[in-house]
Amino acid sequence: MAAPLTWHDLLGPIKEEPFFKNALAFYDAEVAAGVQCFPPRHEIFNAFRFTPFAKLKVVILGQDPYHKPGQAMGLSFAVRPSVTIPPSLVNIYQELSNDISGFVPPPHGCLLPWATQGVLLLNAVLTVRCGAPASHANHGWEQFTDAVIAQINEHAEHVVYILWGRKAKDKCAHVDSSRNLLLSCAHPSPLSVYRGFFGQHQFSRANEYLVAHGKEPIDWRLPEQVNLEDYGMA
16 A cells, blocks of 8 residues: 655655745845844744644645744744734634634634644745735745645545635635535635624534544644644744
8 A cells, every 4th residue: 555645745846846946045045134034944834844744634825924023933824822813813713712612712823733633724925024024925935835735636635725815715716626625705804804704614614524524623622822842843
């Protein structure tokens, strides 16, 4: 029996593409010039590190990392435990409170417990300049994450894609909806959250789909505290 596919198998060839090398080179050049960029280089690919391909069940697609110091940790919508919870994640927690029995909003924004269960917290752009949203857009990351989604679509099935906002929906327009579940609604940002984010029950719908296809549901509840050292992070 063949060994299960890994991210190394799927992404190895993609990392040889010019767009991937350009994205990393741009990040490195910014840092070399004294520009503060996030996340730290060793955390850029944390989404893949903490969600092995063989465990993949859900994709939550963001845009680019948080741009304030100490926030970004390589996972979309997540921040380090010591950092103030961003407004979008506050709204996500509010929706979870109304959707998932037993969910209590924790006093932190660290979503590592989701990642290790199979929730790929992927941003379309993986790096950002301090204080400058979308500053690392159009340097190769979008092509890289397009290729990631294409590989998932080709090699996995019965994956739930949670897509908040038009950009996320458009980025996954070519995902096969006959073999996967695509859930889209408004973005949880305070600018758009009341245009159709609350009341969509996407988390419980995701679990219903997973169970219907013989997979363990995600435990969306989060512990009151998360210790990064338990996950091999400082």
